[in-house]
Amino acid sequence: MSGIFNFQQVINSIQLGSIYALIAIGYTLVYGIVKLVNFAHGDFYMLGAYVAYFTAMFEISRKDQPNVIIILLISMSTGALVAFLSNRIAYRPLRYKPRLSALITAIGVSLFLEYTSSAMPFIGPSFRPFPDVIQTKQFHIGGAVLTNYQIINVAIAVTLMVVLTYIIKYTRVGMAMRASSQDKDALKLMGVNLEKIIDFTFIIGGSLAGAAGLLAGITYPRINPYMGIIPGLKAFIAAVLGGIGNVTGAMLGAFIIGFAETFGYAINSVIGEGIAYAILIIVLIFLPQGLLGKKTGEKV
């Protein structure tokens, strides 16, 4: 296969889409329950990347072979912790206040995390090269090149998405998460402590964003404190495209954006970026609730 529509682009699209998907899930979960667009979500991803970077550098400095799984767990814990704290400190006090206040606060949390990170001497505002955590290997399939990084990236992302889907579908807390997006008062009457479910939702979303940070670090190895802005926005777009509040929709939307962006670049590197946004506009004109969103309006 040759030309623009080749297998290489498909590989790249899946890899990019899987990173967007991990971020988009957090947006959609949080929105589903507290109706908050958590604009700081992209920054959880950025912090995940930085923690992965420091962990890898530390392991390398000790002449150890960096362990991707350990780095992954540390990145996820960081994302989870920052998400949990953002909720407790900034969002929870505004839970029953006008929604716009929470939205503005989310933008505030986002800028706070970006500028504070960039002001830290050990992080700084400039790009840092992400180290090689493993020896790069390349596999040639037809005319396409597949790296072991891409395989790790997609394998981790898919595993996490499967685990998440299991939690949401088959565990009690997953059931409560779904119920809470349908009827909060009724859920409280079941004896559920709603705030705990919200904490858990932030923790899950934050950990997936942290994981995405590591994956972005190893596959697009340049990180800086503002790296979360654009992927965060695109993941948000993916979540809306798929139908915000719907987890499967967020994953679907993320892969659509991944493909659109990759192929858009391949067609024309100048307008490539615009394609993802054009898709959003067109889909929403015809399906304002997103691809898998519910048609009914919000219940009062």
Next chain:
Amino acid sequence: MLKVNDLEVSYGAIKALKGITFEVKSGEIVTLIGANGAGKSTTLRTISGLLKAKRGQIFYKGDEITNREPNEIVAMGIVQIPEGRRTFPDLTVRENLELGAWTIKSRKVINDKLEGVYELFPRLKERRGQLAGTLSGGEQQMLAVGRALMAEANLVLLDEPSMGLAPVLVDEIFEVIERINKEGRTILLVEQNAEMALQIANYAYVLEVGNIVFEGEAKTVAQDPKIKAAYLGA
């Protein structure tokens, strides 16, 4: 079992309850009747902790529960079947029931309770895999009752269980309420359908715009000429 003392609740500047006092004795069915806007649902929502009291106290088995969190109140053994059923439409029947057992940790106890509810409502067993939103109104009311029975509750608060149901289903639901009561649960029943409520209740309170205006044995209340004229359409 439940004692409410001088309870006042307001929505902003509007007083919904202006200091009501009543009692529910263990093992009884007590009904709170009154017109729309009398404050019946407000009373139940405040007992469950969804609304905060401005003044007054609520005691359950001697412990003060005023303004506790809803999850603590459920854990103490008070469960509410809210107005309009409020089942989770995008969850299956079985998932709805499982959520009702949230405060129970033992899988075995949950399974036993699930079997008990399926026995009481065979229709729910048939439809256990179906989304609750696809059930008819009567089935949803059964689900709401079944879901409450999943909790380890001694006191059941029922808010307008007859609302929007065909007469034959209303009879069925009231039979179920009596049965639940005979199995040992105390019931506080809020109803606009005063006739039905007074038939099954032991004791009744009449609520009018935030005040209790009348109380007595259900039979006595049903015979009172003023109550008859105002609530029983006689």
